[in-house]
Amino acid sequence: MIATEESKKIQQQFAEKMDMDELLNCMRCGFCLPACPTYIETNFQEKHSPRGRIALMKAVADGMIEFDDDVEESLDLCLGCRACEPACPAGVNYGMLLEDARDIISQNKKHSVSVKAVRNTVFEGLFPHQNRMVNLTGLLGFYQRSGLQKTVRKIGFMKLFPENLAQMERVLPEVPKKNEMKERPDFLQANTVKTKTVAFFSGCLMDTMFMKTNDATLELLQMAGCDVVIPKSQGCCGALHGHSGEKAKAIELAKKNIAAFEDTNADYIVTNAGGCGGFLIGYDHLLADDFEWNERAKVFTQKLRDISQILYELDFHREYSLCLPGAIFTYQDSCHLRNVMHTAAAPRQLLNAITNAEFREMPEADRCCGSAGIYNIVEPEMSMQILDHKMEHVESVQPGIIVTANPGCLLQMKLGIERAGLQGKVEAFHIADVLLKAAKSEINPKR
Structure with a gap:
């Protein structure tokens, strides 16, 4: 329960700090309603819509109202997928509002x-400490290999x-050895005629668990x-902090990353x-x-591109001649890649x-899979409800491979395969792994 004193502090901060x-x-107008997964999954409850x-x-x-448990529940249940933003004719920056609200709540709630x-x-x-991420992933590797x-x-x-955590344990990727995670390159030369210089944002989970x-x-x-x-001086992007009410730490990490990439003189920053x-x-x-x-x-963001x-x-x-004989793909959009980076x-x-492969578009591929950072851990019931409906759409196109573009989505789709009993019939891969395999299937590139 939220105490009266806490409620008053949060209300005051909302009045002072919210845009x-x-x-x-x-x-x-309601254009956001059909785009919102939680509005649909709660049988059209207005308080669980972006407008609400x-x-x-x-x-x-x-x-007009006190900040209470019902308001907090509504904001907590939001996936932060931001599918409402492309649907909004007024261009409301809902993601910014949600993050500011969660930050105020987190800083004033006991x-x-x-x-x-x-x-x-x-x-x-x-x-924020990549060496600790390496050590933790190393322990996971020991757990897997020992x-x-x-x-x-x-x-x-x-x-x-x-059940959902037990299933997650079963779908974790086989992680690299600790020494491999420590011996990371800081420069790689083009293996053909150079066209661009890019700087790579390696990430924290991506450079450990998904190395x-x-x-x-x-x-x-x-x-x-x-x-x-x-x-080498880059670090965590701060997304987990920003989405969870730790805005000050997210700002600190943002400054660290901006400074790390400024001296690269890269044409693009790739994630x-x-x-x-x-x-x-x-x-x-x-x-x-x-x-x-x-x-x-602004200089940093203007250079940012997805792989x-x-x-x-x-x-x-x-x-390059890309070839994967007999493969049947479908694609699950990463919400933030589609809705924020506008890459679909x-x-x-x-x-x-x-x-020699077939791409089959999945119904509602643009709808969130329910992963949403740590949402599948803190809101497991809604996350699994969304995932189970997602898997119904997957089964409707009968793919052999689900392709994703985000580690959280990848684990969630692997979890969905497990829950739907599709092991051995369907696999999930990151698009980079699929494209490299397809490029290497032909010995001679077109160059």
């Missing part, structure tokens, strides 16, 4: 000792956990004629994680109140260029 112009931009949540934020800011400990461990002690994982499964230990996909991405860039710079890209491209909004850093952030977009712009699909055509065009 009233942005709240007033919402015309209550904006109305609640404004009512709290105006002092968390329990256990919640404080978890938040401090995750937001302060782990994600035989401990088999033992844990054999004795039924995972049955003590909620093989990062390696595939780097190789694709080299094949496309890019010299690749990987700044291969839709969730990271969606947050990185909003650094100018995040730093809007700091003139110097806002200007530096699929840069490969498409460099005609990778025309320069490029991945599909690349997949459609693969010969």
Whole structure:
């Protein structure tokens, strides 16, 4: 329960800090409603729609209602997928409003000792420190390779956990060894005629748990004629912090990354994680109140590209013969890649260029899969409800491969395959892994 004193503090902060112009931009037209997964999944409850949540934020800011558990539940249940933004004729920046509201709530609500400990461990002690991410992933690797994982499964230990967490344990990728994660390159030369110099945002999870996909991405860039710079001083993008009410830490991480990439003199900054890209491209909004850093952030964001977009712009699909005999693909959009970075055509065009294969468009491929950062952990019921409906759409096109463009989406789709009993029939891969395999299936490129 939220205490009266906390409620008053939050109401005061809403009135002082929320962007009233942005709240007033919402015309209550309802164009956002069909785009909102939680509105649909809750049988069209207005409070779980973007329009409804904006109305609640404004009512709290105006002092019309108290901030209470119902308001907090509405904001917590939002996926932050931002599908409402492309649907909005007024261009309301809903994602910014949601992050500001969550930040105010987090900074003024008294968390329990256990919640404080978890938040401090995750937001302060782990994600901002890549060496600790490496150490933690190394422990996971030991768990996988030592035989401990088999033992844990054999004795039924995972049955003590909620079903969705036990299923997640089964779909975790095989992680690299600790030494491999520490021996990362900082520069790679194009392996053909150089066309561009790009800087690669390696990420925290992507360069540990999903390091093989990062390696595939780097190789694709080299094949496309890019010299690749990987700044050593970069760090976590801050998305997890920004989405969870830790705005000050997100700003600190944003400044660190902007500074890390400024000296690369790169034509583009490339990311291969839709969730990271969606947050990185909003650094100018995040730093809007700091003139110097806002200007530096604008330069940073203008260079940002997803791996699929840069490969498409460099005609990778025309320069190389892409081939995967017998493959049947479908594509699940990363919400932030589509809704924030506005990249939806490029991945599909690349997949459609693969010969001796078939691309099948999934119904509602643009709707969130329910992963949404740590949403599938903190809101498991709604997340699994959304995922199960997603898998119905997957089964309707009967693919052999689900392609994604974000690590969270990838794990969620693997989880969906597990829940739907499609193991052995359907697999899920990151688009970089699929494209590299397709490019290497032909010995001689067209160059």
